[in-house]
Amino acid sequence: TKVNQLAxxxxxxxxxxxxxxxxxNNIDVTGNIANEILFNLNYNKNKWKNKLAKEFNLNxxxxxxxxxxxxxxxxxxxxLIQGKINAGYPEDIAWNYRKxxxxxxxxxxxxxxxxxxxxxxxxxxxxxxxxSIEQYEEVFxxxxxxxxxxxxxxxxxxxxxxxISSDIIGSSWSTSVWDAYNIGKSx
Numbered sequence: 001t002k003v004n005q006l007a008x009x010x011x012x013x014x015x016x017x018x019x020x021x022x023x024x025n026n027i028d029v030t031g032n033i034a035n036e037i038l039f040n041l042n043y044n045k046n047k048w049k050n051k052l053a054k055e056f057n058l059n060x061x062x063x064x065x066x067x068x069x070x071x072x073x074x075x076x077x078x079x080l081i082q083g084k085i086n087a088g089y090p091e092d093i094a095w096n097y098r099k100x101x102x103x104x105x106x107x108x109x110x111x112x113x114x115x116x117x118x119x120x121x122x123x124x125x126x127x128x129x130x131x132s133i134e135q136y137e138e139v140f141x142x143x144x145x146x147x148x149x150x151x152x153x154x155x156x157x158x159x160x161x162x163x164i165s166s167d168i169i170g171s172s173w174s175t176s177v178w179d180a181y182n183i184g185k186s187x
Contacts, residue, residue, distance in 0.1 A: 008032040034175075038183045042164045049165040056152055058122045065115065066166035068126040068159055069108070070173045073101035074139075075131050104172065109143040116148040123151045124162060 005027045007013040013027050041048070053060050076098050085091045112123060127136050133153045140147045147153070154162075159176050163169055169180035169187050181187045 002026065004028060006030050008035075032179075032182075034179055035182050038160055038163060038179055041160055042183050045164040048161050052157070052161065052165050056154065056156075058124075058152065059150075062120050062122045062150070063168060064166040065119075065121045065123045065168045065170065066126070066162045067123065067169075068128075068162075068171050068174045068176045070128040070171070071101050071105040071108070072128050072130055073098045074105040075135055076101075105139060106143055108172065109140055112151060113144050113148065116150060121150065121168075123148075124166065125151060125153050126155060126159065126162065127153065129155070 003026060005017055005022050007017060007027055007029050008031060010029055013024075013029055017027050018024055049060065049064075052058060058064065081094050081098055085094050112125070115121060115123060125136065127133060133155060136153050137147055140151075163176060163180045163185065164183070166180075167186060169177055169185050171177050177187045
């Protein structure tokens with residue numbers, strides 16, 4: 001049986017697939033469709049930045065810091081954790097993972113507070129699709145008592161429009177940082 005492997009680039013083909021025994025002739029380099037879409041959108045970055053600035057009252061004179069975040073475990077209910085355990089997830093790891101994720105989320109809120117105080121940024125936080133904006137608002141209120149004025153919690157548009165419009169992209173856990181890096185963004 002012949003298996004063809006797909007790779008996004010020559011480096012992965014050479015440094016991983018061939019290195020670990022995949023036959024060179026069984027590998028097709030296809031490129032990364034997500035990066036191609038970003039490259040194409042990037043030609044209209046000024047149009048998108050102006051549109052987003054107008055729609056969400058963001059200051060064009062400030063640097064935009066876009067942060068797609070994934071703290072899903074921090075927001076997991078006891079029932080959800082128990083469901084994962086019942087499905088075979090190790091019990092001690094599940095409870096500790098939620099505890100750790102809550103700790104990291106708390107530190108993230110204080111990091112954002114410090115960024116607001118020390119920098120003149122527009123900060124756009126995009127919660128993971130499974131987490132609501134209201135859940136993030138609750139955490140900000142619990143941790144620091146408010147949502148800073150120049151912090152926008154937003155799930156509108158795709159992550160791509162925000163990447164091309166923003167000056168800096170950062171995250172706790174998201175491939176969007178890698179995608180942004182690949183189109184020349186500061187990450």
